[in-house]
Amino acid sequence: MPQLVNEKARIVSNEQVGPRLHVMVLESPQIARDIKPGQFVHMKVPGAESHVLRRPFSIYARDAAAGIVEILYQEVGSLTSFMPGIGEGFAELIGPVGNAWAGPALYAEGACSHALIVGGGVGAAPLFMLVEQLVSAGCATDVVLGAQTKDALVTCGRYEALLGREPIVATDDGTYGYAGFCTVPVAERLRDGSTADGAPYDYVAVCGPEPLMKIVAGQAAEAGVKCQVSMEKRMACGIGACLSCVVDTVSGKKRSCVDGPVFDASEVVW
Amino acid sequence: MVAKPRETSVKLAVDLGGLAMKNPVTVASGTFAAGREYADFVDVASLGAVTTKGVSLNGWEGNASPRIAETPSGMLNSIGLQNPGVEHLKEHELPWLRTVGATTIVNVSGHSFGEYVDVIESLEGTGLVDAYEINISCPNVDAGGMTIGTDPRSVEQVVGMCRAATKLPMIVKLTPNVTDITEIARAAEAAGADALSLINTLLGMAIDARTRRPQLARVVGGLSGPAVKPVALRLVWETSKAVKVPLLGMGGIATGTDAIEFMLAGACAVAVGTANFTNPTATVDVLNGMIDYCEQQGVANINELIGALQC
Numbered sequence: 330m331p332q333l334v335n336e337k338a339r340i341v342s343n344e345q346v347g348p349r350l351h352v353m354v355l356e357s358p359q360i361a362r363d364i365k366p367g368q369f370v371h372m373k374v375p376g377a378e379s380h381v382l383r384r385p386f387s388i389y390a391r392d393a394a395a396g397i398v399e400i401l402y403q404e405v406g407s408l409t410s411f412m413p414g415i416g417e418g419f420a421e422l423i424g425p426v427g428n429a430w431a432g433p434a435l436y437a438e439g440a441c442s443h444a445l446i447v448g449g450g451v452g453a454a455p456l457f458m459l460v461e462q463l464v465s466a467g468c469a470t471d472v473v474l475g476a477q478t479k480d481a482l483v484t485c486g487r488y489e490a491l492l493g494r495e496p497i498v499a500t501d502d503g504t505y506g507y508a509g510f511c512t513v514p515v516a517e518r519l520r521d522g523s524t525a526d527g528a529p530y531d532y533v534a535v536c537g538p539e540p541l542m543k544i545v546a547g548q549a550a551e552a553g554v555k556c557q558v559s560m561e562k563r564m565a566c567g568i569g570a571c572l573s574c575v576v577d578t579v580s581g582k583k584r585s586c587v588d589g590p591v592f593d594a595s596e597v598v599w
Numbered sequence: 600m601v602a603k604p605r606e607t608s609v610k611l612a613v614d615l616g617g618l619a620m621k622n623p624v625t626v627a628s629g630t631f632a633a634g635r636e637y638a639d640f641v642d643v644a645s646l647g648a649v650t651t652k653g654v655s656l657n658g659w660e661g662n663a664s665p666r667i668a669e670t671p672s673g674m675l676n677s678i679g680l681q682n683p684g685v686e687h688l689k690e691h692e693l694p695w696l697r698t699v700g701a702t703t704i705v706n707v708s709g710h711s712f713g714e715y716v717d718v719i720e721s722l723e724g725t726g727l728v729d730a731y732e733i734n735i736s737c738p739n740v741d742a743g744g745m746t747i748g749t750d751p752r753s754v755e756q757v758v759g760m761c762r763a764a765t766k767l768p769m770i771v772k773l774t775p776n777v778t779d780i781t782e783i784a785r786a787a788e789a790a791g792a793d794a795l796s797l798i799n800t801l802l803g804m805a806i807d808a809r810t811r812r813p814q815l816a817r818v819v820g821g822l823s824g825p826a827v828k829p830v831a832l833r834l835v836w837e838t839s840k841a842v843k844v845p846l847l848g849m850g851g852i853a854t855g856t857d858a859i860e861f862m863l864a865g866a867c868a869v870a871v872g873t874a875n876f877t878n879p880t881a882t883v884d885v886l887n888g889m890i891d892y893c894e895q896q897g898v899a900n901i902n903e904l905i906g907a908l909q910c
């Protein structure tokens with residue numbers, strides 16, 4: 330396993346991009362250089378000394394040359410609601426933690442040529458670097474994004490620029506794209522095949538709320554397509570030492586921080 | 600970059616009931632696995648000792664998830680002593696600690712009195728262990744653990760059985776979840792403990808009012824972190840007055856000053872637990888902070904501080 334670092338990372342910017350959604354840009358040269366799609370950082374949030382635990386965040390985008398990483402975060406609880414108020418300062422990032430999405434390696438081996446990437450809510454963030462790699466390698470890649478409402482579709486523009494076309498979108502309230510959960514367009518795509526040439530998919534990656542991942546995993550299994558999910562569990566150490574973050578799998582409990590966060594959907598006991 | 604303690608002329612070595620430690624800092628069992636995960640951050644061999652995660656004879660699955668919840672200046676855990684069993688520890692973890700030259704304390708747990716002895720027997724003669732820490736205080740298991748550690752007669756019995764199984768230094772880990780810890784401490788001492796460690800976690804719970812559900816799948820769990828430090832200090836101080844054997848103090852230690860406070864209260868050595876999660880170099884940072892204190896206060900030998908509280 331490559332060396333983990335605890336990098337002191339200057340906060341370059343921290344801006345609201347949607348309802349309860351923010352992007353934090355951090356200067357973290359080693360992590361920016363080494364991180365792979367799917368891996369995450371374990372962040373010590375500055376100015377929150379009464380919080381003993383770090384928080385895990387995926388990397389939304391990185392610029393290795395400039396040494397910066399971006400995190401897309403949603404306010405869900407105490408620290409993510411505190412974070413928007415942070416101005417200048419330094420966070421500490423342990424990283425790069427965990428394993429990577431298998432898509433690019435499968436493509437290189439010839440085991441994947443048509444990928445379907447499904448992101449629900451902020452789950453769209455950890456998939457962006459994956460889609461970047463798949464697209465630049467030449468893999469036919471379709472992206473389905475789900476959000477509660479149109480304003481929350483904050484990653485859509487970036488995906489559009491990358492793909493050269495709009496991703497397939499569903500909103501719970503029907504304010505944009507398909508009305509309802511993104512499992513509806515996912516079912517359509519699995520039935521009709523890749524938008525590039527109608528060929529069946531051979532790789533599905535999904536990240537988002539657990540119920541969504543479970544449904545998509547079931548849909549992919551039914552279609553006979555390899556599917557990977559990224560499991561988000563509460564984490565204490567974030568480096569494999571404390572067993573806080575275990576996921577039930579067919580081969581027993583595994584640590585989502587270092588044995589994951591990416592798991593084969595067929596391995597997970599939901 | 601791997602953190603190491605800095606050079607100093609302060610004498611840091613302590614003797615914890617026959618266990619020679621090059622300095623007073625070890626880790627709290629269960630927060631550091633068997634050291635390897637932290638090797639990217641700290642030189643584990645430079646610590647006074649590495650204390651491994653609780654091990655039982657055969658593997659334990661542990662409790663359901665969620666297993667942790669953050670609380671003000673602390674956290675609750677209900678890991679439930681998940682471990683792959685003593686054979687795995689012997690084959691895959693302890694040899695690595697030997698290779699890097701770490702002093703090793705193995706934390707022993709069991710469902711029954713006999714299981715503690717079985718674990719010790721399977722480790723005896725391997726040369727992989729420098730001391731045992733007998734965990735009779737885990738609040739997260741239904742059998743064994745804390746149910747043993749709250750009754751002086753059970754404590755005497757299980758500690759006596761472990762004593763008969765080994766000549767290595769034996770530390771007995773006490774629970775704070777009792778009315779009078781000195782009674783339990785005396786029972787452990789009488790049964791042959793070479794040292795006592797305290798505190799294990801305090802039983803607590805956390806509730807999500809919005810969903811009206813407990814935050815932990817097991818409902819209750821063990822509280823650790825800076826929030827428990829005042830309780831831990833009080834228990835170390837009371838215990839130090841009740842027994843002659845040395846104490847390994849822990850509970851919320853995050854800085855060198857915290858550690859010094861435990862020594863003043865009567866601890867001979869200290870363990871860093873939850874702080875490792877906040878700061879992966881916490882162990883070495885604590886040690887360096889202790890060195891700073893000694894140098895600033897003109898303390899030539901850290902043993903001078905043990906029980907030096909002036910009341």
Ligand SMILES: Cc1cc2nc3c(=O)[nH]c(=O)nc-3n(C[C@H](O)[C@H](O)[C@H](O)COP(=O)(O)OP(=O)(O)OC[C@H]3O[C@@H](n4cnc5c(N)ncnc54)[C@H](O)[C@@H]3O)c2cc1C
Pocket residue numbers: 369384385386387388400401402403404405406407408409410451454455560561562563564590669
């Ligand atoms: C590998 C990984 C990558 C992640 N990437 C991102 C990301 O890119 N963007 C983002 O916004 N969030 C991400 N998360 C989730 C993020 O870590 C949590 O939202 C955050 O820890 C909540 O902190 P809090 O203090 O606001 O919430 P708390 O006050 O601690 O808890 C509030 C609520 O959040 C839930 N929660 C707490 N920790 C987690 C967790 N680790 N995962 C899921 N729910 C949790 C709790 O169960 C509770 O319901 C990721 C989680 C993991 C494990």
Ligand SMILES: Cc1cc2nc3c(=O)[nH]c(=O)nc-3n(C[C@H](O)[C@H](O)[C@H](O)COP(=O)(O)O)c2cc1C
Pocket residue numbers: 565571627628629630652653676678680706734737772798799800822823824825827849850851852870871872873874
């Ligand atoms: C996640 C976690 C796991 C633990 N596992 C064990 C264990 O296996 N055996 C044990 O004796 N104590 C265990 N403990 C208790 C600690 O060793 C220590 O006694 C307690 O956490 C207080 O110290 P702290 O506040 O520095 O963490 C665990 C604590 C935590 C937080």
Ligand code: FES
Pocket residue numbers: 563564565566567568569570571572573574575584585586587
């Ligand atoms: S968070 Fe500690 S093992 Fe995964």
